Amino acid sequence: MSETVKIIGKMKESKDTYTLEFKWDAPAMPGQFVMVWIPGVDEVPMSLSRIGKIKAITVKGIGEASNAIHGLQVGDYVRLRGPYGNGFSIKKAKRILAVAGGVGAAALIPAIKETGCDTIIGARSEGEIILDDVARKYSKSVWISTDDGSRGFHGNAVQLAKEKMALRDYDLVIGCGPEVMLYFLHRACKENNVECQLSLERFMKCGAGVCGCCMMDELRVCKDGPVFGTEELDGLSDFGTRKRDECGRIINLR
Amino acid sequence: MGRLEITFGRLRLERPGMVASGIMDETGDSMARMIRSGAGAVVTKSIGLEPRPGHRNPTFTEVEGGYVNAMGLPNPGIKLFAEEMEIALRAGPVVGSVFGSNAKDFAMLSAKMEDYGASAIELNLSCPHAEGYGAEIGSDPKNVRSIVSAVSSSVDIPVWAKLTPNTSSIVELGRAAEDGGAEAVVAINTLKAMVISAELRKPVLSNKFGGLSGPAIKPVGVRAVYDLRGALSIPVVGVGGISNWRDAAEYLLAGASAFQVGSAVGTKGPKVFGEINRGLEMFMSDHGYGSIAEMVGVARE
Numbered sequence: 363m364s365e366t367v368k369i370i371g372k373m374k375e376s377k378d379t380y381t382l383e384f385k386w387d388a389p390a391m392p393g394q395f396v397m398v399w400i401p402g403v404d405e406v407p408m409s410l411s412r413i414g415k416i417k418a419i420t421v422k423g424i425g426e427a428s429n430a431i432h433g434l435q436v437g438d439y440v441r442l443r444g445p446y447g448n449g450f451s452i453k454k455a456k457r458i459l460a461v462a463g464g465v466g467a468a469a470l471i472p473a474i475k476e477t478g479c480d481t482i483i484g485a486r487s488e489g490e491i492i493l494d495d496v497a498r499k500y501s502k503s504v505w506i507s508t509d510d511g512s513r514g515f516h517g518n519a520v521q522l523a524k525e526k527m528a529l530r531d532y533d534l535v536i537g538c539g540p541e542v543m544l545y546f547l548h549r550a551c552k553e554n555n556v557e558c559q560l561s562l563e564r565f566m567k568c569g570a571g572v573c574g575c576c577m578m579d580e581l582r583v584c585k586d587g588p589v590f591g592t593e594e595l596d597g598l599s600d601f602g603t604r605k606r607d608e609c610g611r612i613i614n615l616r
Numbered sequence: 617m618g619r620l621e622i623t624f625g626r627l628r629l630e631r632p633g634m635v636a637s638g639i640m641d642e643t644g645d646s647m648a649r650m651i652r653s654g655a656g657a658v659v660t661k662s663i664g665l666e667p668r669p670g671h672r673n674p675t676f677t678e679v680e681g682g683y684v685n686a687m688g689l690p691n692p693g694i695k696l697f698a699e700e701m702e703i704a705l706r707a708g709p710v711v712g713s714v715f716g717s718n719a720k721d722f723a724m725l726s727a728k729m730e731d732y733g734a735s736a737i738e739l740n741l742s743c744p745h746a747e748g749y750g751a752e753i754g755s756d757p758k759n760v761r762s763i764v765s766a767v768s769s770s771v772d773i774p775v776w777a778k779l780t781p782n783t784s785s786i787v788e789l790g791r792a793a794e795d796g797g798a799e800a801v802v803a804i805n806t807l808k809a810m811v812i813s814a815e816l817r818k819p820v821l822s823n824k825f826g827g828l829s830g831p832a833i834k835p836v837g838v839r840a841v842y843d844l845r846g847a848l849s850i851p852v853v854g855v856g857g858i859s860n861w862r863d864a865a866e867y868l869l870a871g872a873s874a875f876q877v878g879s880a881v882g883t884k885g886p887k888v889f890g891e892i893n894r895g896l897e898m899f900m901s902d903h904g905y906g907s908i909a910e911m912v913g914v915a916r917e
Contacts, residue, residue: 364677366815397674401818405673439815443677567687568676572882574640574661575690580649582640585885608669610642610661610692 363388364443369436370416375492379465380432381411381420386442390417392472393449393536393561393589397569399441400430407566407584409469409538410445411493420468420493446569447588450559452477455534459556460501461523461547463539467493469561470538475500482526484519484539488512520546527554534559536589542616545602548595561589562601565608575610619897622656622908624851624874625774625799627735629709631656632908633864633892636855636878637713637738637778638662638687640886644703650881651708654889658704659876660697662715662740663725664749667693671745672822677811682830682857683879684809686745686823689715694728701732711776715740715749719766730771737771739763739798741789742780742805744827751780751805757792764796774799776853779840781833782808786840787847794848802853802876803840807833830879831857838870845871845913859884861895868908869915 371383390413398419399405404427412418423429434440450473452458458479460470467483474481474497481497484507491513497504506514507522515522520543523535527550537547538561551558564576564583571585578600581587586594595601605613622632635658640646647658670690677684691697694714704710712729714737716722726737741754741763753759760777768775777793779786781804790801806827811820819825837856844852854872858864859880867875880888896908905911 366813399674399813399820401813401816405675405822441813441816441820567670567673567690568683568685568882570676570678570683570882571885572639572683572879573676573685573687574642574646577640577643577646580645582646585882606643609667609690611667611696 364441366439366441369434369438369440372434372436375420376490378423379420379492381418382431382434383412383416383418384440385415386417387415388445390445391449392452392476393469394445394447395588396442396444396446397566398431400427403427403430407563407569409561411468411471413472420465422465443569446584448586450536450589451591452534452536457530457532458534458536459523459526459532461519461535461537461539463519463543464490465492466538466540466561467497470536471496473536478502480526480530481505482507482519482522484508484522486510519543520550523547524550524554527551527556532556537561541602548592548601551592557592558595559589559591560595562587564605575606575608577606619900619906620893620908622874627774629656629874631889631893632868632874632896633889634659634711634853634874634876635881636876637740639878639881642691642700644700647700647704647710648707650886650889651704653886654893656874657709657711657735659711659738660713661691662689662713662743663691663694663697663729664689664715665694665721665725667691667696674821675823677820679811679828681832682828683882684811684821684826684828685806686821686826688823689743689746689749694725698732701734705733709735711736711738713738713740713778715743715746717748717753719763722763723766723770726767726771726775730773734773736774736776736799737767738776738778738802739767740778742778744780744782744806744808745823745825751782754780754789755783757788760789760792761796764793764798768797776800776802778802778805780805781836781840787843790844790848794850798850800851800853800873801844801848802855803844804833804837804856807836829856831859833857834863834866838866841867841872842870842916845916858892859888861892861899864892864896865899865911868911869913871913871916873909873912
């Protein structure tokens with residue numbers, strides 16, 4: 363479904379990341395996303411960082427579209443489509459570890475809220491840590507990692523996750539962040555024999571499973587994902603290695 | 617011979633439903649998945665000479681009864697498409713859809729598709745939202761005739777013309793395609809449409825207008841097929857709003873020899889082909905049809 367909604371709240375999360383809140387009744391699951399239209403600029407997929415009657419997106423300013431979203435003020439309107447995709451399947455898991463890299467934390471917050479699971483939030487440096495205060499409201503254990511050691515564990519979120527997996531008996535790891543980070547998180551989970559569900563990202567046009575421009579191997583990130591489980595990830599040769607541009611040309615990730 | 621098998625001009629397909637152009641058919645793996653899901657063939661995304669990003673987003677939105685899209689013919693270009701074809705063809709038959717701005721480009725692209733192993737060529741003479749391509753050149757019977765004729769003389773595989781419904785007479789376009797040597801016509805493409813956000817006071821799609829697809833356009837497609845079947849002697853492929861076996865049967869009974877499914881892949885997923893195949897088989901045994909061919913055009917009698 364699509365709806366034009368009014369922005370009712372705007373919070374600064376870090377120097378380049380804002381959360382925008384709006385009232386929208388559409389039912390949503392943790393891990394689902396919406397297509398956000400910024401007239402005259404673009405329409406881009408964004409994870410929902412709140413999924414109740416009041417919903418939110420948390421957006422890092424990295425390009426024209428995200429910077430234009432930052433320009434939206436309380437009282438402005440924005441048109442959304444969705445919610446799209448399969449979210450995290452967290453009902454059966456008992457001991458969950460959420461691992462977020464950068465703005466990926468936004469996609470995990472609804473699952474953290476629903477389960478109270480342990481949480482790792484990683485970023486390059488202290489100033490880029492986001493939503494740790496929100497995670498702390500719901501989760502008993504929130505650990506921070508920074509690449510430069512300016513706060514918490516000195517290293518990346520996957521290294522910290524490996525330490526925690528060795529100490530505690532998790533039965534599910536959920537994750538969202540840069541794809542290369544998720545690639546190594548998937549490997550770390552396999553080594554520790556822990557199931558994982560990771561939220562991936564690709565260039566999207568329709569968001570609704572029609573156009574096929576977000577394919578990873580034979581799966582549509584928009585409709586078959588964006589959250590993929592261990593077995594699906596095992597079978598994805600594109601995961602961590604290749605993506606496609608807006609023409610459908612292959613781009614190597616590493 | 618399976619009950620669903622069709623012989624269609626020089627082409628034989630195990631199942632009568634194909635994936636319509638533009639639907640999960642930009643990559644080899646996605647095309648292969650659609651064939652494995654029960655499609656008799658997949659028609660590729662329309663491919664042009666050079667890589668093309670298409671229109672900027674928004675390029676798509678849901679509306680009551682379907683979708684409106686203006687993708688703007690994004691594609692990696694004919695050269696890079698070779699590797700996608702190679703992967704898709706391992707799963708089954710592929711129809712190469714091409715777009716160009718003139719007969720020479722269409723002929724060149726079609727010859728490449730033939731080299732890659734396409735079973736047939738579908739000429740995009742009907743996309744309603746790309747300047748200088750599609751319906752802009754396919755609305756004129758003279759263009760249709762000359763493009764079809766140029767392509768037919770440059771390839772040995774069947775050539776199909778996909779016609780626009782955004783015209784006063786689709787039959788005239790069909791006749792032009794037949795005169796040019798088309799082995800089939802494909803009807804219809806999307807209906808030119810527009811969506812405006814009231815609150816934002818602007819057209820939603822970046823291209824302003826796009827094409828309406830989905831259940832809302834089915835009666836328009838059925839009528840077009842009925843008319844074309846009555847006027848032409850070449851087969852008609854029906855497309856537009858098919859999402860279950862009954863929709864497919866409507867098109868067959870109106871005179872389509874085969875059909876294509878597009879939007880329903882989004883609403884129902886790739887499994888829609890399996891559902892349609894099973895439903896058609898059941899319908900055929902309930903009503904005493906031994907083959908799909910026996911159903912074609914029955915509603916015209």
